[in-house]
Amino acid sequence: MITLYGISASRAFRCLWMLEELGIDYRREPLDYRDQDALNDPAYRALNPNGRIPTLVDGDYVLWESMAINLYLARRYGQATGLWPDDEQAEGLAWQWSFWIMTEVEHPLLSVLMHRRVLPAEKRDPQRAARNQGLLRQPLGVLDQALRGRDWLLHDRFTVADLNLASVLGWARPARLSLRDWPALDAWLKRCLERPARRRAQID
Ligand SMILES: N[C@@H](CCC(=O)N[C@@H](CS)C(=O)NCC(=O)O)C(=O)O
Incomplete structure (x- = not known):
């Protein structure tokens, strides 16, 4: 079990x-x-x-x-559902993107979310949110570039790499972080977040 x-x-x-x-x-x-x-x-x-x-x-x-x-x-x-990549090089990319999202994106994005939305109003620090939003520009540009001309990060299908990244970047909307400047990333994130399994996971 x-x-x-x-x-x-x-x-x-x-x-x-x-x-x-x-x-x-x-x-x-x-x-x-x-x-x-x-x-x-x-x-x-x-x-x-x-x-x-x-x-x-x-x-x-x-x-x-x-x-x-x-x-x-x-x-x-996840082999049968295609969530796991097909070969070792694609696996390496799944690890690469999963480490990358945790080291380059998660902390600043969570800070924007906390200081714009989650913390009680008196504890929010707008300057901290703005500073962290600035730190995100570079990594978001990197991901946007990687997604240009493709629907998914690896192969031609949704894999663990997409899920791991989208589950962090899904904070952008509640953090009121516009993704307008990164259209490939924006379109890919919408594709990921529309998946029925994501909706089912939103239990509480
Ligand atoms: N790097 C860990 C972070 C886990 C984490 O910080 N979880 C938070 C909830 S999102 C928590 O349990 N916080 C309780 C605490 O710090 O006391 C992971 O990705 O699993």
Whole structure:
């Protein structure tokens, strides 16, 4: 049995989206990142010593870090659905883009989201949001360039690489970050976000 710990209004959403794309049976433990008691429960800490979500349990195998969970799930269960790339070089690109989104994009984009939308009004810092929006210009240009003339990042189909990137870039809209300057990226993101599995993963 596969169990995924986390609510969809968190980074666990990426893994729920992957599980829905795969169409495999899984159970969800709706652990909330604000519930410090539950995160610090020794039984949960034994699974994830970071005390964070998401955590995946597949039989007696335990994995944390959202991107690692998705790469594992796609490799183990996603060959038939085409979510896993066809060859080692395409696999390398899936890892490349997954590390890239976490190191170049996730932090500044989350900061824009927090300071424009999520934090209570008195805690928002518009200058911080603007600064981080500025930091995103370069990496968003890189992705836009890579997507010009193509529908998907790898091969001719939606793969784990698209899912991992789109699950982070999906914050752009709630963060009120216009993607007008990057039309290939904008069109690709819409294609990804329209997928029925993404809608199904939006549970809470
Ligand atoms: N790099 C980790 C980050 C996990 C993470 O920070 N999760 C947040 C929720 S989105 C959390 O559990 N926060 C609880 C806390 O920090 O106490 C991943 O991608 O899985």
